Amino acid sequence: MYEKTLSNWKYIVSVDEDNRSLFDVIPDKKIEKPKTLYKYFPLTDNAVNGLCHNYLYASHPDQFNDLYDCFHELIDSNRSEKYFHELLSNYFSAEIIRERCSSNPKAFNVSVALWLRAIIYRFYGLVSMTESNLDVLMWSLYSDNKGFAVEFDYTVFPFQFHGPYPMNYSPHFEKIAIQNDLERGLYLLYMSTIKNEVWRYENEWRLIIDAPKEQQMFSPKIQKLKELGGHDRKFSYPLKAIESISLGNHFFEIEELNGRDKQKLEINLKENIEKKRSVLDFISANEIPSKIITRKSHELRFDLDFRDGFFHKTGNNQYKFIAFD
Template sequence: MDYHHNGFVYKQTDALKNSIGHDKKLPDNLFKYYSLSKKSVDAIINGELYASHPFDLNDVFDCSHNLWYANKPIKFENYEWFYDKVLDKEEVIKVFEQDSRQGHRKFIVEFWTLLSDKFGIISMSGQESDLLMWPHYSGEYGFQVKFSARKLEKDITEGRNAVLTPVNYVDKLEMIDVSERDSFIVPFIYSTNIKYKNWSYENEWRFLVEGKGMGIPYSKVGFETILEDHKGNDGARLIKYEVDLQEEITLGKHFFNPRRFVYNKMEDENGVKTIQVKVRECDESANLIGLLDHISFHEKLRGNVFLTGHYLVFEDVITPYIERGKEKVSLTKIGEGEYSLIYGLR
């Protein structure tokens, strides 16, 4: 039974690519924002995107099991099927009777949890230079990777049960009734796809990817469980893609700062600026070298490096203003942990 909400249609199907209907146009490019860390640098070097569990997400309402409710009694047969391998018949009856008086919350939460071990979410953005995305997701010290949306979609979804879809931004997070459904796939897909419209500045497109034993990070949830993390299969949430799909890398406004680098600035008569930088001995040294080496070793990236920042706008305005933009640079490795950056490129 399909579920319609805010112009989206959530469908009962085994193939995720057919599970969400909408009329949104896929942007030409998608962007991934990163803070600088060993995990983010390894992800770029290895061509991996992390498929998050709902507990990993920064919005506690995102993908929440609290979006599920039972308007009518859930059938006892569902309890029998779900608890078949862990409880005997008398225990199932007891759980059913107690849970029926409490809105079936135990069954709903535990069924949602079971499904959450089988799916992961990869968040991407259609926003290239949003004023909030950089400080929120890179702290201005990280970086952003640009992809062709079509090429990345093809790479991620071919050979996998996965779908790329826009987030459904809504005024209210309406709950979905699970009581009359034989399968909870539609409620789960719905809950992974809606967010408050306050988040719409992100212009988020996300991959929903199915896997086996992807893991559940129980320890990230406050006061809801005392369970230890379910580790899942090693690397199950790391989704591989071709490294050559990385089209551009933009470094944050404060990526090159004197806590990280020693640098020497030069400028020629044509206004072309060269800065030679050397990574300092610091906690971030290995990550900085790993990322910059990756960029300098790949011809496509080496010619498509940018620095973001704020830029003055004077043309055709009475009062000048500033906005976020980016400037192309050339990055060359000149020694171990040493690099040359050339600005003023056209």
């Protein structure tokens, strides 16, 4: 077992009898783990396809929007040189490594740090979730208020994963030397759960998903790694993993709605029909509890609320939302 305190949190890495890495994160204050978590989605082809075919995409850090997320400079290059050389020997000849290292050692270390991160995340992928479906910023940033948020019971996911772990929001980060595989695991764990404190509002929880046995996952940036291909990072889950689906406040256009009373909403799709129809058909066919996000402006507050209910298909591009009492 390897244990280290970084940015005031404790990170623990060990290995089980099957040589599978085990991770643990202990925050400086007790944080209650939610029973379910939400993931926000924009109304795009990829997001709708993932919902309708029951899979999550386990991202590589190169696909994130935060420049410092899983930051490669968390590696202490000066104290990790031996490990770097052993790692690169799987991809380059000893002669090429010596040549590149001697010509510009500083640039070489930065390059290798990027390589190490890219290689590690061929074995792991990340899924970001959050605690609430009523966050104004999350709806605005991740779905433009036109998308949807899925509430997941992550305990029934069939694939191998670690977490969920809360994010360690900090104004600074620490460097880690990597001299063996346990320290590489520590680097992965710390790198995957440390973020700039400006992102604190997201209340993010993160899953670290293992690549399928004896496989590696697709790497999106470094050309030599891209050419190796790999698993498509799509991980299927059972329908029972979905607890509810929330639709953003602008999912429907005003002219698509006809609310005769508080309990019943009639819907006739007129814009972005194909994607909306796919989502609503999936929800109604599987009788998934749903929420329509609303505003609390009538209470003179900048908060969000929701209407609980079920969707029923009534015709071509037509639906009915029946709210709970």
